[in-house]
Amino acid sequence: xxxxAELFAGGGARALPVLERRGDALFYALDGAxxxxxxxxxxxxxxxxxxxxxxEFSCAYCYAPYAHSWLMERLGETGRLLRxxxxxxxxxxAIFVKRAGQSVAGAVRRAPGALVALGTATDPYQPAERRxxxxxxxxxxxxxxxxxxxxxxxxxxxxxxxxxxxxxxRARGGRVDVHVSLISTDARLLRAIEPRSPTPARRLGALxxxxxxxxxxxxxxxxxxxxxxxxxxxxxxxxxxxxEADACYVxxxxxRLSEVSWRRFLPALRxxxxxxxxxxxxxxxxxxxxxxxxREKLDARIGQAPARFGFNRGAxxxxxxxxxxxxxxxxxxxx
Ligand code: SF4
Numbered sequence: 001x002x003x004x005a006e007l008f009a010g011g012g013a014r015a016l017p018v019l020e021r022r023g024d025a026l027f028y029a030l031d032g033a034x035x036x037x038x039x040x041x042x043x044x045x046x047x048x049x050x051x052x053x054x055x056e057f058s059c060a061y062c063y064a065p066y067a068h069s070w071l072m073e074r075l076g077e078t079g080r081l082l083r084x085x086x087x088x089x090x091x092x093x094a095i096f097v098k099r100a101g102q103s104v105a106g107a108v109r110r111a112p113g114a115l116v117a118l119g120t121a122t123d124p125y126q127p128a129e130r131r132x133x134x135x136x137x138x139x140x141x142x143x144x145x146x147x148x149x150x151x152x153x154x155x156x157x158x159x160x161x162x163x164x165x166x167x168x169x170r171a172r173g174g175r176v177d178v179h180v181s182l183i184s185t186d187a188r189l190l191r192a193i194e195p196r197s198p199t200p201a202r203r204l205g206a207l208x209x210x211x212x213x214x215x216x217x218x219x220x221x222x223x224x225x226x227x228x229x230x231x232x233x234x235x236x237x238x239x240x241x242x243x244e245a246d247a248c249y250v251x252x253x254x255x256r257l258s259e260v261s262w263r264r265f266l267p268a269l270r271x272x273x274x275x276x277x278x279x280x281x282x283x284x285x286x287x288x289x290x291x292x293x294x295r296e297k298l299d300a301r302i303g304q305a306p307a308r309f310g311f312n313r314g315a316x317x318x319x320x321x322x323x324x325x326x327x328x329x330x331x332x333x334x335x
Pocket of ligand 1: 062064121
């Protein structure tokens with residue numbers, strides 16, 4: 001498999017091997033990269049695990065591309081990744097696969113009791129996982145340990161493939177929470193802003209299946225997008241679907257867009273709702289009074305919904321509430 005792309009020069013630093021080409025995407029082996037990293041800032045005290053840099057689901061609002069561009073630049077500077085005609089540079093076309101599963105056990109032992117949070121930056125069950133199995137390898141390692149706490153955030157029903165490991169982690173005194181990520185029940189709308197993600201029905205089906213197998217799982221409704229998925233009707237539909245799927249909790253919050261993410265999001269917004277571009281500039285990009293008013297309104301909308309669907313105010317599972325709140329402003333925590 002380890003084909004060496006002609007895009008890369010020999011000599012000097014060793015070029016990254018290309019594991020696979022698939023359509024217009026290239027998958028690079030990022031050997032030796034740390035799989036489990038101590039969380040920083042508000043994630044301090046957790047171990048974050050992101051087996052892939054880049055994500056095939058290609059959500060227009062994704063906040064992770066900044067880390068991908070940083071890695072692309074660094075690899076370019078060291079000669080490990082040369083850019084040339086046909087070289088994909090986009091977040092969803094150049095995917096880096098971290099092949100270093102063994103490091104996880106050591107990291108967990110060095111941080112006893114820390115939450116192992118899978119998928120804090122990119123989706124650990126994006127389609128590439130079917131072929132590379134890095135996430136499964138991490139879970140196999142964790143399932144061989146006692147009393148580990150694990151959270152998984154994903155949009156993919158592929159998480160069901162690993163039910164055996166999730167059950168084994170629990171059987172060995174550990175704790176597992178699966179956050180099924182979904183911002184709307186409107187499949188057509190999602191197709192426009194999450195072009196390659198699994199449909200809402202498939203995600204909700206996965207949530208229900210997890211619950212049927214006794215795994216603690218809930219709905220992760222972030223980021224709610226102004227004018228697109230943040231209406232009371234839309235939030236209610238999500239919470240109702242979560243209740244129907246027997247979710248243990250719902251988490252919802254607003255959007256933040258870095259410069260890189262805004263540049264990716266803008267074309268999708270212009271194509272879908274050009275009338276919203278100015279409002280986004282005001283309430284997402286600028287620190288304007290309108291932004292503050294918007295946040296207050298969104299908080300109120302999120303805050304009113306759960307009681308109608310049987311969720312009580314509580315704490316975000318696995319994470320200290322202050323971490324979750326800092327992670328996503330306007331966050332509402334219900335259980
Ligand atoms: S699934 Fe998550 S990481 Fe992947 S593109 Fe969408 S928001 Fe980004």
